[in-house]
Amino acid sequence: MPDVSRHIFTSESVTEGHPDKIADQVSDAVLDAILKEDPTGRVACETLVTTGTCIVAGEITTTNLKFFKDIPDLAREVIRDIGFTSSDYGFDYKSCSVMNLIHGQSPHIAMGVDTGGAGDQGLMFGYACDETAELMPLPIMLAHKLVMRLSEARNKGEVAHLRPDGKSQVSVEYVNGKPARIDAIVVSTQHDPHPSKPNAMPDGLVEAIRRDIIGKVVPESMVDAGTKFHINPTGCFEVGGPHGDTGLTGRKIIVDTYGGMGRHGGGAFSGKDPTKVDRSACYMARYIAKNIVAAGLASRCEVQLAYAIGVADPVSVLVSTFGTGLIDEERMTELVRAHFPLKPKGIIDHLKLRRPIFRATAAFGHFGRTGEGFTWELTDKADALRDDARIATASR
Secondary structure, three states, rough: OOEEEEEEEEEEEEEEOOHHHHHHHHHHHHHHHHHHHHHOEEEEEEEEEEEEEEEEEEEEEOOEEEEEHHHHHHHHHHHHHHHHHHHHHHHHHHOOEEEEEEEEEOOHHHHHHOOOEEEEOEEEEEEEEOHHHHHHHHOHHHHHHHHHHHHHHHHHHOOOOOOEEEEEEHHHHHHHHOOOOOOOEEEEEEEEOOOOOOOOOOOOOHHHHHHHHHHHHHHHHHHHOOOOEEOOOOOOOOOHHHHHHHHHEOOOOHOOOOOOOOOOOOOOOOOOOOOHHHHHHHHHHHHHHHHHHHOOOOEEEEEEEEOEEEEOOOEEEEEEEOOOOOHHHHHHHHHHHHHHHHHHHHHHHHHOOOOOOOOHHHHHOOOOOOOOOHEEEEEEEHHHOOOOOOOOHHHH
C-alpha cells in the first residue's frame, strides 16, 4: 500500500467588529476619503481603539486640506456602521472620543516616490491554489465565510443576541496534499448578557450558531462524526470590541491574506495608499499567482516580489509552484515579467488603485473576494499565460 500523508492546517478570521478590524476600517476609510478628492494623495494612517477612545495618527499629504477637520466624524461613521451603537457594548460611536494626530509625510520618502519609485523597501508574497472556486486555501475561505455569515445574521436580525465582535477558526485535514475533511470548527461571538444568569450565554444561542451560521456555510460532505465544534468555548463573551481588547491597524495580516498558508513579507495593508508597495505589490503578487493557477499552469503558486525604496523595478521576482507546475519555474518567472507590470506606477494603473475602494477590503480578507474594486482577483491574463506556456513547451 502506498504511504498516505496526513496533516491538519488551521486558519482563523474575525468579524468587522473585532477591535483590530475596527482600526483597519477607520484607517482605510481615511484613505478612501483622501483618494475620493485627491487621487494622488499620500496616506499612511494608523488607528488605535480602546475603551471609549479612537486615536487616528500617521502621515498624509494631500491637496484636500479641509479633510483634516472631518476625521472625527469619519471615524464615528465607521464605528456606527460596524454596529457599536450603544454604550451597553462598552464602545459607542456617539460618545467615544476621537483624537486626530495626523501630520505630513516625510519629504525624503516623497523624493523617491515622486519619480515613480517604490514607497518603501520590502518583500511581498502572493498565493493561489485550486482548493476553492476563489483559488484560495480552503481553511481561510471557510473561516471568512463563517464570520461573514455571523455578521450577516446579526445585521439582518436572523440570530438574536449577537454583538459586533467575533472570530472563527477552521481546521482542515489534508490527505496527500488535498483537503479531505474538517477536523474542528471554532466560532466565538460577542453576545447580549443572559437575562437572569451572570456569565452565561443567552438560551438557544449555541444551537442557533450551529444551525444558522455553521450549517449555512460548511459543506456537509466535509463534516463527519469526528469533526469537533467549539462555540463560545469559554461559555461567555459579553465584553468585546475595544472595551475588551485594544485594537491596532495592521495586526491581522494573516487574516488579511491566506490564513498562514503561503509566506508573508510582514507588511500590513490598511491605511496605506497604493504607492506603498507592501500593499499594492501584494495585490499584484496575488493577481499573478491567481492567473497562473487559473491558466492551469500549476495547482499551487506563490509569487515573491521585492523592492527598494525609491527604485521602480523590483529587485527580485520569484515564482514557486511546489512541484505542481507544468513548466519550469525559471520560465514561469519569465512569463510573469513579460505579462505583468511590476513597477509601482504600472501596478497602480493596471489594478486601478487610485480609487476609494479600500474600506471594503478592511474586513473579511483582501483576497478571494468579489466586487468591482477587487481588480487583483481578475483572471484576465490566464489565456495569454496558457498560450505562451504552450508555445514555450512546444519549442523545447
